[in-house]
Amino acid sequence: MAEAEVGDDVYGEDPTVNRLEQRAAEIFGKQAALFVPSGTMGNTIAIKLHTTHGQEVICEARAHVMDYELAMMAWFSGCLARPVFAPDGVLRWEHIQPCIRRHSPFWAPTSLIVLENTHNMAGGVVTPKEVMDEICDRAHELGIKVHLDGARIFNAATYLGVSVRALCEKCDTVMFCLSKGLGAPVGSMLVGSAEDIARARLYRKRLGGGMRQVGVLAAAGLIALEKMPHRLQEDHQNARLLAEELADAPGIRLDPPRPQTNIVILDIGETGLNSEEFCTRLRQRGVLASAAGPNRIRLVTHFDVDREACRMAAGIIREVAVAAWRSCRGSR
């Protein structure tokens, strides 16, 4: 980052950003790519590209675009989200098909489907390639676009043993994060057709995401993109370790029972603590976790926490659960 060659990216003159965008496009097998400061901005731009005001966007009921982006699809694109619940977090064509709306005197037409792979709030669940391909094929037959919120698409590809290029082959646009599991301090990418990305560049500027000398960040992004995907398997093994160590802990239920990637969600309802209180007790003992609902806490494994640290964390989580569970039963 200190040695990055930089320029003004608003003029397209930052060589490091240009290299990152070119590599991202190549790796995903798309025509072009755009560096954006956050995943939310990438998703926001993609939704804008594929819709006009007064249309519907189908997404899974717990999707990031639904719950964690301040209603940007309404605020910026004037669209209505049509959430569809998929119990295991894998949105399939059979869930989507009945919710598609065509032009009628009453209905706002569906113009876009947003997929999320891996699905964050469903516990890092992976959507297989065949499921994504079928959705894209059927949607495209109806003139509906498909955007992939692929914040963790490299985790999905690692789990499936396929390339991100193959996995995202049929999606119109893909957003993925260079931060999070790939370890860059900042940044996400949007990839798609040359035409879409040229328009995306203008929306990025409108949103205040045109940056100068941003090669400093793109330099870290290049390492995230080229080097970091190869080690994601370690994070997945560490998530499985956490799950195995906690499977029989009193008051704790794993949901889903077997983590596929780097996210572990624990239902701690039986301990008698709510998730905020549980997380506070963990934090006091040096374990960082976040609440994902009143009784659910979410753990994410990553580069900065190795296997031994995960084993320690599991021990602490178990101790906190045991203590709460005992006092909960004692007070009944």
Ligand SMILES: *Cc1c(COP(=O)(O)O)cnc(C)c1O
């Ligand atoms: C993190 C994340 C994003 C992007 O979030 P930002 O904080 O805006 O970078 C989008 N989708 C999913 C599923 C995420 O986990």
